[in-house]
Amino acid sequence: MAEVRLVSLKKIYEKNVVGVEDINLEIEDKEFCVFVGPSGCGKSTTLRLIAGLETPTEGEIYIGDRKVNHIPLVFLFDEPLSNLDAKLRVEMRTELKKLHKRLSATTIYVTHDQIEAMTMGDKIVILNKGRIQQIGDAETLYDHPVNYFVAGFMGSPPMNFIEGAVEDGIFRAKDGDIKIPIENVKGKVIVGVRSEDIVVDSKGNIKAGVELVEALGNEALLHLSVGDISLIMRMYESPPHSGDVININFKREKLHIFNAETGERL
Numbered sequence: 203m204a205e206v207r208l209v210s211l212k213k214i215y216e217k218n219v220v221g222v223e224d225i226n227l228e229i230e231d232k233e234f235c236v237f238v239g240p241s242g243c244g245k246s247t248t249l250r251l252i253a254g255l256e257t258p259t260e261g262e263i264y265i266g267d268r269k270v271n272h273i274p275l276v277f278l279f280d281e282p283l284s285n286l287d288a289k290l291r292v293e294m295r296t297e298l299k300k301l302h303k304r305l306s307a308t309t310i311y312v313t314h315d316q317i318e319a320m321t322m323g324d325k326i327v328i329l330n331k332g333r334i335q336q337i338g339d340a341e342t343l344y345d346h347p348v349n350y351f352v353a354g355f356m357g358s359p360p361m362n363f364i365e366g367a368v369e370d371g372i373f374r375a376k377d378g379d380i381k382i383p384i385e386n387v388k389g390k391v392i393v394g395v396r397s398e399d400i401v402v403d404s405k406g407n408i409k410a411g412v413e414l415v416e417a418l419g420n421e422a423l424l425h426l427s428v429g430d431i432s433l434i435m436r437m438y439e440s441p442p443h444s445g446d447v448i449n450i451n452f453k454r455e456k457l458h459i460f461n462a463e464t465g466e467r468l
């Protein structure tokens with residue numbers, strides 16, 4: 203079918219409202235590309251620009267080498283499943299993927315549901331405030347988020363964030379007794395840790411109170427507190443009970459460190 207290329211695309215609405223700005227993106231022929239991000243981030247604006255329903259303020263839209271106004275050659279979906287109940291939604295997700303495989307049509311799909319984005323997209327474009335934050339497959343966005351926003355948006359439960367500062371190779375949390383050796387970093391940072399990267403460790407020097415246990419059948423989500431820090435930990439077997447105090451640790455190689463001011467990954 204067609205390859206889509208967006209170059210420095212910008213849409214400013216009346217009263218200087220930013221729809222999107224500086225959108226640079228290549229969507230390959232036959233690719234299933236998902237736009238994901240919170241309400242108002244510019245997903246529909248980008249789609250409407252590609253469809254030719256809006257005129258760009260600046261920038262270009264290409265199919266192949268041809269600069270175009272709009273595209274009938276690409277499938278465009280804007281939150282098609284958002285009004286369905288959970289079960290039907292999962293079924294339709296599979297149907298749409300099957301359809302895509304059969305037709306091999308370049309597809310752009312808008313959703314604000316990160317699960318939908320992660321399960322459907324070959325390529326996921328994550329937007330915030332009219333700007334692309336990161337482009338990648340689900341695994342890349344989950345394991346290597348480029349900034350604090352992407353880290354917090356992708357994944358359920360969301361990544362745990364701990365504010366603090368690194369001095370002399372030691373991170374100290376601002377709101378609770380958590381110390382972690384972190385090399386080659388100085389100053390205020392936010393440490394991110396996913397729920398499955400927190401482990402029970404009798405030698406672990408982090409003492410956590412179990413506030414609540416959500417048993418989900420195949421797994422349990424433990425709501426923990428360390429001083430004033432709240433953490434969610436995922437466990438697959440024999441979870442403790444609420445009221446217990448447990449020793450925990452973080453998988454070191456799985457920690458995400460962000461600059462506290464800019465949100466950039468360090």
Ligand SMILES: Nc1ncnc2c1ncn2[C@@H]1O[C@H](COP(=O)(O)OP(=O)(O)OP(=O)(O)O)[C@@H](O)[C@H]1O
Nearest residue numbers: 215216219220221240241242243244245246247314
């Ligand atoms: N026709 C319009 N006129 C003026 N401002 C608009 C118009 N359409 C969108 N906007 C503004 O542009 C920004 C991006 O909106 P857009 O509809 O693209 O977001 P979205 O990511 O699709 O959000 P949602 O998840 O709520 O559908 C928002 O600030 C929105 O208020």
Ligand SMILES: [Mg+2]
Nearest residue numbers: 245246247280
């Ligand atoms: Mg929209």
